[in-house]
Amino acid sequence: MDNKNLLNNLNEQYNFELESAYIYRAMAHWCEINSWSGYANFLYKQEAEELEHADKLKAYLLDLGYNVKLKAIAEPKSEYDSLEDIFKSALEHEKLVTSRIRMLFEEARDINDYATEDLLRWYISEQVEEEASFNDIIERLERINGSMSGLYIFNNEMAARQ
Numbered sequence: 001m002d003n004k005n006l007l008n009n010l011n012e013q014y015n016f017e018l019e020s021a022y023i024y025r026a027m028a029h030w031c032e033i034n035s036w037s038g039y040a041n042f043l044y045k046q047e048a049e050e051l052e053h054a055d056k057l058k059a060y061l062l063d064l065g066y067n068v069k070l071k072a073i074a075e076p077k078s079e080y081d082s083l084e085d086i087f088k089s090a091l092e093h094e095k096l097v098t099s100r101i102r103m104l105f106e107e108a109r110d111i112n113d114y115a116t117e118d119l120l121r122w123y124i125s126e127q128v129e130e131e132a133s134f135n136d137i138i139e140r141l142e143r144i145n146g147s148m149s150g151l152y153i154f155n156n157e158m159a160a161r162q
């Protein structure tokens with residue numbers, strides 16, 4: 001089994017998870033600048049999750065003796081119109097991640113790389129949760145519809161994410 005190309009692509013995904021972490025960190029900064037500490041807390045926790053996703057890929061690659069490489073990370077967007085804009089962008093980003101994971105999974109299948117397929121199955125389930133979580137937040141924000149008291153109550157709930 002020649003999985004060199006697949007491992008290179010996993011290394012790309014490792015870097016993409018780091019980029020995801022960076023994007024969520026920038027979103028958290030926007031929230032802090034705009035005095036929404038609860039939403040910022042949620043996004044910092046999200047950043048930490050992305051770092052875990054990255055670490056899991058890195059550990060797998062290292063187990064296979066792959067020479068893991070860090071790449072330059074693109075400067076994340078720092079200007080947003082609103083909280084809704086942030087969480088809609090986050091959902092779009094997660095959809096992009098999902099499509100990347102699916103492509104990796106298909107590549108693993110094509111070359112009968114069962115171990116990588118197994119690893120990627122974890123990411124596929126994780127992406128369902130990630131998309132559901134952002135969908136839920138967007139729905140809540142749409143229901144709040146710009147009401148300040150609604151945004152504050154939700155902010156306090158978001159502060160509680162562990």
Ligand SMILES: [Fe+2]
Pocket residue numbers: 017020049050053097
């Ligand atoms: Fe991720």
Ligand SMILES: [Fe+2]
Pocket residue numbers: 020050094097130
């Ligand atoms: Fe994610």
